[in-house]
Amino acid sequence: MSYMIPMSSMMGERRAPGALEGVRVIDLAGAAGNYCGKMFAELGADVILVEPKQGSELRHMPPFVDGEPEQSLPFFANNTSKRSIVLDIETEAARGVLRKLLKTAALLIESERPGRLVELGLGYEDLQRVNPALVVTSITPFGQTGPYAAYPASDLTCQALGGFMSLSGYADGPPVQPGGDQAYAAGNMFAAVASLLAVTHAELTGKGQHVDVSIQECVAMALENAVQFYDLEGTVRRRWGGQQKTTAYGVFECADGYVFLQAAGFGETRHWQNLLAWLKHEEIEGVDRLEGPAWEDRDYFNTDEAKQTLASVVTPFFRSRGKQDLYHEAQRWRVPFAPVNSPREVVESPQLKARDFWAETPGLGRDRVKVPGAPYKLSDTPWSLAGPAPELGADTAEILHELGVSSDEVAELTRQGLA
Amino acid sequence: MTKLPLTGVRVADFCWVGAGSYMTKLLADSGAEVIKIESSARLDAVRLTPPFKDGIRGVDRSGYFADRNTSKRSVTINMKTSDGQALARRLISQSDVVANNFTPRVMKKFGLSYEEVREFNPGIVYVAMSMQGTVGPDRDYLGFGQTIAALVGFHHLTGVPNRPPVGTGTNYPDHVPNPTHAAFATIAALRHRRRTGRGQYIDMAQTEPTVGLLGASILDYTVNGRDSEAIGNGHRRFAPQGVYQCAGDDEWIAISVTDDRQWPAFTQVLDLPEAQWPRQCETEAGRHHNRERLDAVIATAVAGRDASALATELLERGVPAGRVASAADVMSDPQLVARGHWVRLDHPEMGKTAYNGTPFALSRTPARLSRAPMLGEHTREVCREYLDLDDREIDRLTADGVLV
Numbered sequence: 001m002s003y004m005i006p007m008s009s010m011m012g013e014r015r016a017p018g019a020l021e022g023v024r025v026i027d028l029a030g031a032a033g034n035y036c037g038k039m040f041a042e043l044g045a046d047v048i049l050v051e052p053k054q055g056s057e058l059r060h061m062p063p064f065v066d067g068e069p070e071q072s073l074p075f076f077a078n079n080t081s082k083r084s085i086v087l088d089i090e091t092e093a094a095r096g097v098l099r100k101l102l103k104t105a106a107l108l109i110e111s112e113r114p115g116r117l118v119e120l121g122l123g124y125e126d127l128q129r130v131n132p133a134l135v136v137t138s139i140t141p142f143g144q145t146g147p148y149a150a151y152p153a154s155d156l157t158c159q160a161l162g163g164f165m166s167l168s169g170y171a172d173g174p175p176v177q178p179g180g181d182q183a184y185a186a187g188n189m190f191a192a193v194a195s196l197l198a199v200t201h202a203e204l205t206g207k208g209q210h211v212d213v214s215i216q217e218c219v220a221m222a223l224e225n226a227v228q229f230y231d232l233e234g235t236v237r238r239r240w241g242g243q244q245k246t247t248a249y250g251v252f253e254c255a256d257g258y259v260f261l262q263a264a265g266f267g268e269t270r271h272w273q274n275l276l277a278w279l280k281h282e283e284i285e286g287v288d289r290l291e292g293p294a295w296e297d298r299d300y301f302n303t304d305e306a307k308q309t310l311a312s313v314v315t316p317f318f319r320s321r322g323k324q325d326l327y328h329e330a331q332r333w334r335v336p337f338a339p340v341n342s343p344r345e346v347v348e349s350p351q352l353k354a355r356d357f358w359a360e361t362p363g364l365g366r367d368r369v370k371v372p373g374a375p376y377k378l379s380d381t382p383w384s385l386a387g388p389a390p391e392l393g394a395d396t397a398e399i400l401h402e403l404g405v406s407s408d409e410v411a412e413l414t415r416q417g418l419a
Numbered sequence: 420m421t422k423l424p425l426t427g428v429r430v431a432d433f434c435w436v437g438a439g440s441y442m443t444k445l446l447a448d449s450g451a452e453v454i455k456i457e458s459s460a461r462l463d464a465v466r467l468t469p470p471f472k473d474g475i476r477g478v479d480r481s482g483y484f485a486d487r488n489t490s491k492r493s494v495t496i497n498m499k500t501s502d503g504q505a506l507a508r509r510l511i512s513q514s515d516v517v518a519n520n521f522t523p524r525v526m527k528k529f530g531l532s533y534e535e536v537r538e539f540n541p542g543i544v545y546v547a548m549s550m551q552g553t554v555g556p557d558r559d560y561l562g563f564g565q566t567i568a569a570l571v572g573f574h575h576l577t578g579v580p581n582r583p584p585v586g587t588g589t590n591y592p593d594h595v596p597n598p599t600h601a602a603f604a605t606i607a608a609l610r611h612r613r614r615t616g617r618g619q620y621i622d623m624a625q626t627e628p629t630v631g632l633l634g635a636s637i638l639d640y641t642v643n644g645r646d647s648e649a650i651g652n653g654h655r656r657f658a659p660q661g662v663y664q665c666a667g668d669d670e671w672i673a674i675s676v677t678d679d680r681q682w683p684a685f686t687q688v689l690d691l692p693e694a695q696w697p698r699q700c701e702t703e704a705g706r707h708h709n710r711e712r713l714d715a716v717i718a719t720a721v722a723g724r725d726a727s728a729l730a731t732e733l734l735e736r737g738v739p740a741g742r743v744a745s746a747a748d749v750m751s752d753p754q755l756v757a758r759g760h761w762v763r764l765d766h767p768e769m770g771k772t773a774y775n776g777t778p779f780a781l782s783r784t785p786a787r788l789s790r791a792p793m794l795g796e797h798t799r800e801v802c803r804e805y806l807d808l809d810d811r812e813i814d815r816l817t818a819d820g821v822l823v
Contacts, residue, residue: 019607035632039600043607062655063635066643073642077634124782143780146757154675154739156652156660161741163749165662165673167588168577174662175671175743177652178587179576182595185632186778189599194779196606197424197449201784203610204424209783217760217778224589226746227761228482229470231773236747241578241585249565251574251583258584260569262562331560338566340584343636344646346572354555357627370641375628376604377552380619381611 018044019381023199024105026050026098027082028089030057031155031181032111032139032215034078035188036195040107041081042374042383048399049084050098053417055392065364074181076364076389080371084390085399087418089120094418098122099130100403106199107135109191114144124210134208135198139191143214153215158183162219167226169239176241186222187215247301247310248275251340254318258340259326261314264301271336278333279313286313363388423450423784428609431507431514432456432491433531435463437564437593438625439520439548440487442601446516447490448777448786454514454801455488456507459794459823460497466794472769478794479768485791486774489764494802495795495823498529502821507531509806512539515612516605518546520625522561523553533620542618544608548601552624564590571629576636578649585649592629600628658706659685659713662743665726671743672726674717674733679703684736688729689720764790798822 023045027037034049034056041047049056058075065071085101087094099122102108108127110117117123117138124136138144141153148161159165159177169176191213202208220227226237244250248263248271263271272295279287289309294300318326323339330337339345347370352358359373374383400410428451432443435457447453457463462478465487471480494510497503507529511517517536519526526532526547533545550567551557565586568574574586604621612618630637636647652673654660660675676685679702686696695716699705706713721729726742733740742748749755750773760778763771777786802808802822816822 019604019611039603043604063639063643063645066645073638074635077638142754143758146754148734148754151734152677152681152737152739153741154654154657154660154677156654156662156675157673157739157741160662160671160673160743161749161752161754163744163746164587164589165743166745166748169585169588170579170582173579173582174652174664176578176585176649176662177673178591179573179649180633180636182587182591182632186595189595189603190778193445193599193602193606194777194781196603196610198781198784200606200610201424201781203613204422207783209781212780212782214754214758214760214778216754217758217776218595220749220755220760221775221778222587222589222591222594223746223749224594225468225470225483225486226589227750227773227775228486230747230750232470232472232482232769233474235470236745239585239588241588242583245588251569251586253583258574260566260574260586262566331557334561336562336566338562338569340569340574341572342575342646342648343572343633343640346570346630346633347637347640349570351551351555351557352626352630355552355624355627357630364642366642369638372627372631372634372637375600375623375631377622378604378608378619379621380617381608 016382016384018042018384019378020045023107024048025107025109026101026105027109029109029111029139031061031074031078031184032187033109033137033191034058035185036137036139036192037082037109038078038080039192042385044381047082048101048395049079049082049390050087050089051084051392052088053086059392068365071364077371079389080361081386082390083395083399084393085396086393089122091416091418093413093416095120095122097400097403097405097413100405101399102127102134103131104403105131105134106202107137107195109137109139109195111139114138114140114149128208132208133202133206135195135202135211136208137191137195137198137211137213139187139213139215141215143217144212155181155183158215158219162216162222163226164219164222167223167237167239168241170242171238171240172242175239182222183215183219186218187213190218190221244307244311247306248272252311252315252318254321254323254326256322259318259323260338260340262336271334274334278330278335279317281333282317284313284317289313359385361385361388421784423787425449425451425606428452428516429514430454430516430518431511433517433519433521433526435520436465437487437590438597438601439518440465441594441598442548442605443491443518444487444489445598445602446605448788450787453491454510454797455491455493455792456496456498456510457493457794458495458497460499460820472772477768482769482772485766485769485772488791489774489788491792492797492801493792493795494798497821497823500821502816502819504529504531506806506821508539510801511536511543513805514540514543515609516544516546518605520548522549522559523547524559537618542612542616544605544612544618544621546601546605546621546623548597548623548625550625552627553622564593567592567625567629571626572633572636573629576633576647576649579651580648592625596628596632597623597625653710656703656707658703658710659717661714661717663718663721665721665729666723667726670726672721672730673741673743675739676706677739681738682706685733685738688732688736688738689717691716691720762788764788766790767793
């Protein structure tokens with residue numbers, strides 16, 4: 001496809017066909033759906049972002065590139081490998097073009113408030129007549145039906161109403177939102193699975209369908225076993241951040257930040273024994289206080305006394321060493337242990353470098369922008385970055401031309417300010 | 420019955436613990452025939468992880484296991500025995516997908532690495548989702564969701580400035596980022612197979628999809644050289660935004676004012692007189708500039724209010740809000756209940772218990788969930804159906820410690 005801008009890794013190399021080659025996706029969504037479209041794009045689908053004249057809402061979301069205001073990093077991160085067409089769907093002329101586009105598509109992803117596309121004549125029922133095989137995926141805070149369907153929301157309020165936030169935060173302080181807009185992220189990811197299931201069905205049978213994704217429900221999937229705890233044992237799981245959940249399970253200070261130790265908690269004592277072996281090898285003072293009959297009792301691990309004893313033994317040791325050093329040492333002893341890394345440390349990770357994880361593309365006014373690369377490595381149909389997030393409307397003329405819209409019509413649409 | 424999207428796809432599922440089992444559950448709920456290969460000789464740790472029905476431990480009593488393993492069948496094959504490995508090979512030879520989430524050396528030990536499987540089933544889609552992937556200096560490192568969240572920056576980005584990072588309190592990457600990405604890649608690979616007859620190897624490091632979700636923070640470093648910190652409950656643009664304590668024990672409300680039109684309604688519902696906030700709060704930038712001052716005013720205004728009632732009042736006036744729902748609250752949340760999110764499935768040992776339904780509704784081919792299998796519940800039928808074993812041989816292999 002001609003639109004693909006070569007990226008650094010492609011010096012002379014052709015892009016292998018992706019697993020989703022030949023699937024066209026129309027991405028009419030905002031933050032709740034753009035990552036879903038990106039997942040399709042980077043396995044080979046042709047994803048066309050449809051934006052209003054002022055650009056997608058996400059284009060106005062900070063953080064921005066310093067010195068180049070309104071170059072949004074969240075927008076860029078979620079829209080690589082797509083093309084952009086400007087269509088003001090408030091107008092019938094633009095909707096006509098959109099319908100033409102949808103005739104050629106397998107999937108429409110949208111995140112308008114429930115009912116809005118129906119008002120515009122673009123509801124699933126209408127679109128089914130345009131293209132019976134089309135899958136329409138709607139991603140909204142609460143889904144298309146139910147008493148909250150019309151309510152407004154933000155990522156924060158979805159995290160709260162989905163219950164996820166009740167598990168995150170300080171034992172002695174407020175619930176805290178998991179970072180990075182995880183409610184929208186969850187909606188995007190489950191929507192991608194659901195959409196691909198529906199596209200599979202459409203490819204097998206010729207029949208499209210409507211996929212209704214509720215972000216609140218997606219967030220509820222992140223509650224781990226908390227709902228079952230209430231259902232089966234009548235207990236409500238609480239947040240425990242800033243301290244150990246159970247002995248040897250939590251965050252600890254080290255010389256240059258924090259580390260996370262997870263040597264208990266999965267019904268096994270193997271990792272606890274590994275931890276003891278490591279501490280003994282290091283000749284940590286007081287390690288003998290972690291031995292004895294009490295430590296064979298699982299319930300003892302949940303007591304404050306046990307937590308404090310462990311903390312008093314390991315804290316001076318951890319504080320004397322750096323997080324990367326502790327990480328590799330602990331893993332040598334088969335202790336589940338990790339540094340609490342910042343984004344800089346993630347970018348510098350030798351493991352991610354060795355896996356050739358990072359991808360590069362021109363964009364944001366630079367020759368090279370380093371972005372997260374393949375979330376999965378498919379041997380026969382590799383993930384691939386097809387280019388930067390598009391400039392607003394950059395591909396409008398090209399896409400209209402592909403659709404067979406005549407130059408005169410394009411001129412007229414442009415004159416009307418619709419495209 | 421309508422065929423589901425993955426009807427006819429058979430999965431030999433070696434996954435255990437969190438992310439892997441949950442990934443194959445997504446396939447199973449959508450029609451794939453998922454055969455979970457487990458063993459009493461090396462139990463899936465989640466079978467031993469609470470909560471348990473009535474608080475009584477037991478391999479068939481964990482609600483955690485049940486929720487993550489719906490719609491599957493369970494066979495017990497002791498993979499430490501060569502007979503067990505041979506049976507697994509026969510099962511794989513009749514499967515479309517092999518899935519595992521071990522460190523890379525484990526499947527090799529069983530003689531079931533991709534290279535080996537490809538020899539006798541060239542069309543196989545082979546999904547390996549170890550913590551750090553198949554290559555690299557840390558490939559054999561071990562961990563769980565929480566350690567992954569720490570390693571990839573997620574834990575660091577969650578918390579309140581000047582306090583320790585807090586994370587999610589859960590093994591988050593196991594429950595959303597990893598199973599969804601792995602399922603997406605697998606279904607995509609099945610499409611390729613349908614079109615070309617070719618299988619392939621999918622190497623997914625469980626660290627990597629989660630890094631992908633933090634794209635904006637990663638770019639803030641790679642583009643701006645700025646190493647992001649946690650921002651508490653705030654937002655880079657919206658203000659006010661926060662979580663404020665209400666009346667009652669540990670009751671909180673989350674509020675985001677996401678545009679200027681919401682501001683007057685917000686001040687009315689909270690009964691905030693104009694004297695309490697500067698005039699510039701009528702614009703988003705002004706509110707953001709004064710956000711700390713606003714947070715203090717709001718904290719006082721909501722302190723005695725009922726979180727649910729206040730949230731409803733704000734929502735009715737178009738302001739995004741919500742109580743911070745506990746695990747108990749979500750089970751009776753009117754919206755989740757109306758959507759049928761919680762499904763109760765009957766289990767021989769646990770009775771009727773709560774499971775998550777799928778968080779998406781397909782109008783033509785809705786997911787179909789059946790309860791989680793008991794340990795080895797389907798050993799006999801799978802052995803008869805696919806391995807051509809008769810009852811005598813099955814009894815012998817059970818006595819020999821192979822089918823256990």
